[in-house]
Amino acid sequence: MSTPSSPETVSTSVLVIGAGGAGLRTSIELAQNDVDCLVLGKRAHGDAHTIWAAGGINASLGSLDPEDRWEIHAADTLDEGHFVNDPTAVEMLCRRAPDRIRELAEWGMDFDRTDEGKINQRYFGAQSFRRTCFVGDRTGQALMDTLVQKAMD
Ligand SMILES: Cc1cc2nc3c(=O)[nH]c(=O)nc-3n(C[C@H](O)[C@H](O)[C@H](O)COP(=O)(O)OP(=O)(O)OC[C@H]3O[C@@H](n4cnc5c(N)ncnc54)[C@H](O)[C@@H]3O)c2cc1C
Known part of the structure; x- marks a missing residue:
């Protein structure tokens, strides 16, 4: 045994x-x-x-809609979450998301790009602006x- x-x-x-x-x-x-x-x-x-x-990651980079800001991202997120989500966590997420996306790109994540070479963004979910960064599907x-x-x- x-x-x-x-x-x-x-x-x-x-x-x-x-x-x-x-x-x-x-x-x-x-x-x-x-x-x-x-x-x-x-x-x-x-x-x-x-x-x-598969859909992508939201961050107010403003690649296509320069008027986008983390505050609007936070407002969209709270609204879509029917105000059940933790506002402190939402603020942290939305404030930090652009830097985290740029960091992922530096680490080699091959985000789809615009013709000008910016990280491309598209509408997804309940977002006011084109805010979703993606790598195809x-x-x-x-x-x-x-x-x-x-x-x-
Ligand atoms: C179909 C689908 C589509 C989605 N689309 C999107 C989207 O487009 N955009 C977006 O932002 N989010 C999307 N999400 C949500 C997103 O995927 C999750 O919020 C996110 O991946 C969660 O990451 P996580 O690391 O917390 O969890 P996970 O990625 O689930 O990782 C948890 C890990 O813990 C391991 N684990 C669990 N229990 C134990 C244990 N007891 N011991 C050891 N290991 C354990 C699991 O095996 C797993 O590897 C989607 C989710 C799904 C299911």
Whole structure:
């Protein structure tokens, strides 16, 4: 009769459970701040709901509609959420989204571009402006590929 192998003991400062977009981005931030972390997933690398997010990611970059602003993004989000969503979280998301999109582009995410080379944006959901950044119809897959690669670097 075979005996089960002894479990390996691993020490880490932060244990991130879940290796989807949120878990991977958290682990990258921790590593960039020299915090030791371990990401624990239950699926193969890159397999998470995040890959199904085909539509795109909203950020008030104003590539096509320069009048767009994070405040309008926040208002649209609260309105569409029927004011159930946490206003503090919505503000944080909408304020930071443009920089996070530019960061993803720097990390190699191949966003669709306008003829002028700006990150392209389209209408999606209840948005007042063209605000959704996308990679064809595979935005979530491209996001996961980018984050997995960055996390492994
Ligand atoms: C069909 C679909 C389309 C969508 N389209 C869009 C869109 O166009 N734009 C948009 O912004 N959002 C969209 N979303 C929402 C978006 O995908 C999610 O909000 C986002 O991916 C959530 O990321 P996450 O990292 O929190 O979760 P996930 O990507 O689900 O990652 C969670 C991870 O945790 C792992 N896990 C769970 N339990 C455990 C455990 N006990 N131990 C270890 N690991 C565990 C899972 O295996 C998974 O890898 C869509 C969602 C779906 C399902």
